Amino acid sequence: MDIKAVGVIGAGTMGNGIAHVFARSGFSVVLCDVEQRFLERGLATITKNLEREVAKNKVTAEEKAAALKRIEGVTERGKLAECDVIVEAATEKFEIKTEIFRDLDRLARPEVILASNTSSISITKLAALTRRPEKVIGMHFFNPVPVMKLVEVIRGLATSQETFAAVRELAVKLEKTPVEVNDAPGFVSNRVLMPLLNEAMFAVMEGVATAEAVDEVFKLGMAHPMGPLTLADFIGLDVCLDIMRVMQEGLGDPKYRPCPLLIKMVDAGWLGRKSGRGFYRY
Ligand code: CAA
Numbered sequence: 001m002d003i004k005a006v007g008v009i010g011a012g013t014m015g016n017g018i019a020h021v022f023a024r025s026g027f028s029v030v031l032c033d034v035e036q037r038f039l040e041r042g043l044a045t046i047t048k049n050l051e052r053e054v055a056k057n058k059v060t061a062e063e064k065a066a067a068l069k070r071i072e073g074v075t076e077r078g079k080l081a082e083c084d085v086i087v088e089a090a091t092e093k094f095e096i097k098t099e100i101f102r103d104l105d106r107l108a109r110p111e112v113i114l115a116s117n118t119s120s121i122s123i124t125k126l127a128a129l130t131r132r133p134e135k136v137i138g139m140h141f142f143n144p145v146p147v148m149k150l151v152e153v154i155r156g157l158a159t160s161q162e163t164f165a166a167v168r169e170l171a172v173k174l175e176k177t178p179v180e181v182n183d184a185p186g187f188v189s190n191r192v193l194m195p196l197l198n199e200a201m202f203a204v205m206e207g208v209a210t211a212e213a214v215d216e217v218f219k220l221g222m223a224h225p226m227g228p229l230t231l232a233d234f235i236g237l238d239v240c241l242d243i244m245r246v247m248q249e250g251l252g253d254p255k256y257r258p259c260p261l262l263i264k265m266v267d268a269g270w271l272g273r274k275s276g277r278g279f280y281r282y
Contacts, residue, residue, distance in 0.1 A: 001113075001166045004028060007083035009100060011042025011073070014117050015089035017145025020046045021174045023067040024059065024146070030080055031073050039073035046071065049146055081107050085170065087139055089117040092242055097121060098129055105130035113163055115139035119190055119239070120246040123156035123183045133158035137167050140187060141176075143235070151176045156183050185250030190243050197235075198244055200228035201259035204279070211279040229279040232262075233272035241266050 004027065008019045011033040019031045019042070033039050050064040059067070072079075080086055086104055090096055097116065104114050113135045116126055127136035138154025151171040155164055164180070171178035181187045186194060200214050209217075215227020224231075232240050244258040265271075265278065272278030 001084075001111075001162075003084040003166070003170060005030065005083045007032065007080035007086035007108075008089060009033075009077075009080075009086065009104075010089040010091070011038050012089065012091075013045075013143055014141060014145060016042035016045045017049075017143065018087055018089055018117065018141055019071055020049055020067070020146050021141075021176070023070040024050070024053075024063070025174050027070065029071045030083055031071055032075070032077055032080055033073075034075060036073075036075055039075065043068075043071065043073055049144070053146065077103060078107060080104070081109075083108070083112065085113045085115065085166075087115045087117060089141075092118060092121065092239060094121055094125075097126060101126050101129045101136075105132060111135070113137060113166060115167060117141055120186050120243045122185070122250075123154050124158065127156040127158050134160040135163050137163050138181075138183070138187070139167055139171070140189065142189070149175075149177050150189075151178045152181050152187055152189050153178045154181050154183055154187055185247045186243060191247065194240060194243050194247065195256065197228045197232045197240055198256075198259050198262065201232070201262050204229065205259060205261035233278035233280055233282075235272070236274055237262060237270065237272045237278050238266050 006022045006027045007030045008015050009032050011031055019029045023029045047068060050067060053059045054061055054064050086108060088100055090100055110132060115137050117140055118138060119140060123136060123138040127133035130136055136156055137159050140152035140154060142148035142150050153167050168178045203209055203214055204211050211229040215230050218224040218227045241258055241262050244256060248256040269275055270277045273282050276282050
């Protein structure tokens with residue numbers, strides 16, 4: 001499969017990181033969001049992160065300029081019709097993704113692969129919204145996308161081997177390491193990570209230790225780059241709660257119940273780094 005142009009839906013944290021790595025690897029990118037100001041913010045982040053990479057001698061100033069030139073920001077979804085692959089990284093709500101997948105299925109050529117960066121929504125369910133379920137797949141990147149090596153490649157029940165092989169190859173071209181996973185709530189990454197973060201929250205709620213102490217245990221005792229509560233703030237507490245709920249509902253085991261402190265903090269609008277307050281203040 002000859003993939004040259006890639007569409008990315010959503011210019012938020014994940015979407016702009018995904019556009020960044022595709023453009024850095026020589027693909028032309030159509031980055032689509034609903035409002036011009038979201039595109040501008042996403043493009044400003046890409047510029048800043050590419051500058052960071054120039055400062056670290058990971059890319060040259062010329063490569064940075066060329067990468068930026070390869071990205072076209074659009075608010076009109078129809079512009080994605082020319083793309084060979086489309087990666088959806090919109091808000092993590094099933095209703096929003098439903099509308100997007102139905103629309104993409106209408107506007108993209110029949111051979112185009114539709115990938116989702118969802119962190120927990122069923123790929124099988126997204127695929128069933130389209131007339132090309134064999135061409136729908138999960139391409140789950142990790143934040144910060146330019147730095148993290150993993151792409152979890154998730155096969156929906158109907159995903160074809162051809163689609164899987166094309167996306168695996170695409171991840172390698174991005175200098176990432178693809179790992180194959182079957183569709184199940186939370187896939188592997190969040191199935192294992194989120195209960196850890198949730199349990200860290202229970203430890204704080206029950207007064208076992210402070211957030212700082214829990215994080216120190218994991219940084220110094222387990223060599224994690226960030227402690228679990230810093231990481232939860234970094235991911236976003238609303239995102240953590242949504243993922244716990246998807247696993248609770250999808251797997252039905254009470255061990256996936258979200259920590260009441262997490263629910264309370266999200267109710268308060270304390271969503272972590274992005275809102276200025278979570279387990280820490282920013
Ligand atoms: N873009 C480009 N480069 C970046 C960057 C960005 N947004 N953020 C950091 N970097 C680079 C820095 O330039 C630096 O490069 P060098 O190693 O060459 O010096 C490197 O990344 C490390 O950055 P810093 O020194 O500034 O900071 P750090 O050492 O504290 O590392 C971190 C930052 C990479 C984020 C590290 O703390 C880390 O790995 N944290 C864990 C991240 C993690 O677990 N992510 C997964 C979240 S879960 C998810 O995304 C999926 C989900 O479904 C919820």
